[in-house]
Amino acid sequence: xxxxxxxxxxxxxxxxxxxxxxxxxxxxxxxxxxxxxxxxxxxxxxxxxxxxxxxxxxxxxxxxxxxxxxxxxxxxxxxxxxxxxxxxxxxxxxxxxxxxxxxxxxxxxxxxxxxxxxxxxxxxxxxxxxxxxxxxxxxxxxxxxxxxxxxxxxxxxxxxxxxxxxxxxxxxxxxxxxxx
Amino acid sequence: xxxxxxxxxxxxxxxxxxxxxxxxxxxxxxxxxxxxxxxxxxxxxxxxxxxxxxxxxxxxxxxxxxxxxxxxxxxxxxxxxxxxxxxxxxxxxxxxxxxxxxxxxxxxxxxxxxxxxxxxxxxxxxxxxxxxxxxxxxxxxxxxxxxxxxxxxxxxxxxxxxxxxxxxxxxx
Numbered sequence: 514x515x516x517x518x519x520x521x522x523x524x525x526x527x528x529x530x531x532x533x534x535x536x537x538x539x540x541x542x543x544x545x546x547x548x549x550x551x552x553x554x555x556x557x558x559x560x561x562x563x564x565x566x567x568x569x570x571x572x573x574x575x576x577x578x579x580x581x582x583x584x585x586x587x588x589x590x591x592x593x594x595x596x597x598x599x600x601x602x603x604x605x606x607x608x609x610x611x612x613x614x615x616x617x618x619x620x621x622x623x624x625x626x627x628x629x630x631x632x633x634x635x636x637x638x639x640x641x642x643x644x645x646x647x648x649x650x651x652x653x654x655x656x657x658x659x660x661x662x663x664x665x666x667x668x669x670x671x672x673x674x675x676x677x678x679x680x681x682x683x684x685x686x687x688x689x690x691x692x693x
Numbered sequence: 694x695x696x697x698x699x700x701x702x703x704x705x706x707x708x709x710x711x712x713x714x715x716x717x718x719x720x721x722x723x724x725x726x727x728x729x730x731x732x733x734x735x736x737x738x739x740x741x742x743x744x745x746x747x748x749x750x751x752x753x754x755x756x757x758x759x760x761x762x763x764x765x766x767x768x769x770x771x772x773x774x775x776x777x778x779x780x781x782x783x784x785x786x787x788x789x790x791x792x793x794x795x796x797x798x799x800x801x802x803x804x805x806x807x808x809x810x811x812x813x814x815x816x817x818x819x820x821x822x823x824x825x826x827x828x829x830x831x832x833x834x835x836x837x838x839x840x841x842x843x844x845x846x847x848x849x850x851x852x853x854x855x856x857x858x859x860x861x862x863x864x865x
Contacts, residue, residue: 558763558796563816588721588826601791602826605817630731630824632724 560601568611578614581623582607586635594637723824723843730757730834731822735812738794745812750838754864755784756857757832758808758848759820761792762800764828770847771804777853778807783861787811790820790828833857835864 570578579596585606587598595603595610606627613623627635639645725731732747750757758774760767778785787808789797794813814820823832826845833842841860844852 558792558800560761560763560791561793561815562791565816591719602817605821609821629724630821631826632722632824634721 562601562604565608568608568615570611570615574614574617577620578611581610581614581620584637585610585624585627586637588631588635720845721824721826723840725824725832725840726843728840730832730838730840731819733788733812733814733819733822735788735814735819738789738797738811738813745810747838750786750834751836753784753836754861755786755834756848757786757788757823757834759788759790759814759823759825759828759830761790761828762796763792764790766827766847767829768804770829770849771807773848773850773853774807775805777848778809782858784809788819789813790825791815791817833860835860 582596583594585595587593587595587600587603587606589600589602590598593600593603595607609626610623613626618626624636633640633642633644639648641649730747730750734744734746736743737745756777760770774785777783785808787810789811791814797811812819817825820828823830829847831844831848832840835841841864842856844856
């Protein structure tokens with residue numbers, strides 16, 4: 514939702530083809546300037562980022578903090594974890610998580626803090642709960658079902674197939690005797 | 694008969710995909726529905742009374758609308774909020790989310806103020822406690838301070854009439 518102001522200053526070199534191109538653009542400067550102003554006016558208001566004091570963590574807490582972030586989903590950019598996301602909400606949530614870890618809260622407590630507010634959706638790895646039994650067990654049930662089906666199918670087809678014909682012993686011996 | 698089972702599986706899958714196509718993956722269901730509104734303690738925009746807490750919400754249903762002057766969806770819903778505010782059907786509490794007062798004042802002067810009261814959540818902490826992940830978000834809170842419903846994105850007449858009005862009627 515935020516736009517970083519992007520102002521490019523173009524170098525002007527007299528006589529080069531680049532400057533001719535620039536002059537061409539300059540003829541339309543009022544239009545460009547007008548559009549730019551409109552854009553700036555439209556997006557001049559931005560989210561306020563308050564400066565917050567840094568939170569110091571000891572080595573153990575830092576390790577917990579670092580291991581937690583990749584497991585938590587950013588609600589704004591849903592395919593990014595809190596570790597990666599540039600969204601302002603992700604920065605706020607990182608700060609909250611850091612604060613909780615500094616207070617000595619455990620991994621479970623931090624996760625509970627987030628799921629109490631945003632639901633299980635913030636966890637990349639879903640919990641094993643009645644709502645997710647199908648998710649966790651489903652694939653194994655399907656695999657087992659498939660195996661049972663394969664075994665039954667194999668048995669049925671082998672039972673149904675006709676037995677190979679008995680070799681005609683007399684004919685075989687006859688063939689053998691004919692050979693020198 | 695040989696194809697009956699695969700056909701059924703295929704039809705079930707098509708049905709699931711069809712339903713899935715019409716669902717918004719960005720919509721995160723709130724775990725707060727049916728629970729007490731999270732506590733907050735925020736200053737008002739006018740600084741009077743000095744702080745407002747969740748307890749002050751109780752007594753009558755209220756729509757708690759997280760918004761900001763920098764948010765496009767809030768501009769979109771603003772005319773309808775004005776209409777709602779004028780109709781007096783329900784109290785409107787605005788929580789100005791991560792917004793500068795110097796930005797909000799001209800915005801309100803220009804477009805009008807639909808809210809009975811505006812609180813300022815400059816750091817966005819109340820937003821986090823309420824599970825806000827993108828303004829505008831609107832919560833329906835009943836007279837006892839429980840959250841009944843949450844609308845993510847601009848509030849529209851359709852949503853109000855279909856989802857919110859029946860809740861308000863049942864609550865009063």
